[in-house]
Amino acid sequence: MKKVMLKQYGDVDVLHMVEVKSPQPAAHQIVVKTAAIGVNDPDVVIRQNGPFPTMPAAIKPVLPHSLGEDFAGVVTAVGSAVSRFAVGDHVIGMAYMATYAEEILLDDSAIVATVPKNLDLVPLGGFYLGVATAYAATIRDGQVQAGQTVLIHGGAGGVGGQAIQLAKNAGDHVIATGSAKQAAYMQQLGADETIDYRSQDFTQLVQDVDLVVNLTGPKTLAASYPVVRPGGRVTSVNGLIDTAETKRRGITGIYSMGYLSVQELETVIALYSQGKLTVRVDRTYPFELEAIKQAHRDFQAGGNTGKKIIVFND
Missing domain, CATH: 3.40.50.720 (NAD(P)-binding Rossmann-like Domain)
Structure with missing residues (x-):
């Protein structure tokens, strides 16, 4: 699978696309085929300057590492002990510094929840954060x-x-x-x-x-x-x-720190499903290196109205 990685911090040219093996789930893990991800402030700031000084050690990335927080996708594999998810589930959630990839490996206890299959996954890719x-x-x-x-x-x-x-x-x-x-x-x-x-x-x-x-x-x-x-x-x-x-x-x-429990995530998904919350998609970009670089440039330019979303192939 393809994945974006950083070996150093700086301008957009530090972003590199690499080929890595597709993840295989352990007993309590799931694999999600990524459909869409949001471009967010932490992606740009960390890519430019490295981790925030106030970051807890448990989540502070160490080079080389990837980027990305919120995502939407489809579960393609589940571990033998997983009961909360099934292959084919549409899901959204948070996977810190791991979403700039065609597949995401997650523990089944992660902040992830299913969404109705009739919902468009593209705007939901930029919903969580x-x-x-x-x-x-x-x-x-x-x-x-x-x-x-x-x-x-x-x-x-x-x-x-x-x-x-x-x-x-x-x-x-x-x-x-x-x-x-x-x-x-x-x-x-x-x-x-x-x-x-x-x-x-x-x-x-x-x-x-x-x-x-x-x-x-x-x-x-x-x-x-x-x-x-x-x-x-x-x-x-x-x-x-x-x-x-x-x-x-x-x-x-x-x-305020931006996180949700699984229960809170399910609450806001319900509001979204009822049309009480929406995500305005300002612009979409394909999961290609030059397009991702442009997404970062556009985000940095400011004046953002709605979300910039990176969309993966079907």
Whole structure:
């Protein structure tokens, strides 16, 4: 099978396609034929600079290694002790630094769940990481409740789009920041108000919100504390919380990590199946080296609206 590997970190030319043996499952493992994968921030950042300094040792990649997190595919082999999956199951999930490959080997205890076979696997290839991060920042750590007001920074990206939908499903009034070009898209997802971060100052337009979800950077996070009501919350996936500032203002701040339990994954799959969550596919790329390099270049260019998806042959 074909697999993308890194032997060093740097620009897109450090990506190499190699031929390796197809994996064979042990007793408690499954093999998934990859249908589609998402292009995500960790892929680009790690490819450029190596592992994040804060990564736990258990998941910190060591060269040479591959890339990729979320995926969709079809189970093609199961180990003798596997009962949760069967050959032919359509599945989605998380396989850290392992999805840039035509086949993925996973333990049957991995964060993987089946999806209805009538669902298109292409958008689902970019579903997990965005919804996991959004779920953590909005539901698990954000603790949104019906009737609250939520400000989401970066509402048009893969994570932001899911955060808007999750907040609306929870019954909240949603304000989202993005560019003027992205306003209509954010409104389609359910944003009640949009703010153009390039021409408008959100600190002059918003006050006393129940939750701020920061998906952009430290500068935006620092400016967000004053718009949260006393007793409110701010979550961040990009920029560490200033604990002295949150304590001074009487608010709760949490740095959110994007993961889902299998049960949580099944919950969001149900919402997706019911049409309550969607994935906008911004662009697809074939699983070919030059196309993958272009996907990274396009992601790095910024202004992403929806997901960039790498699609494998049938």
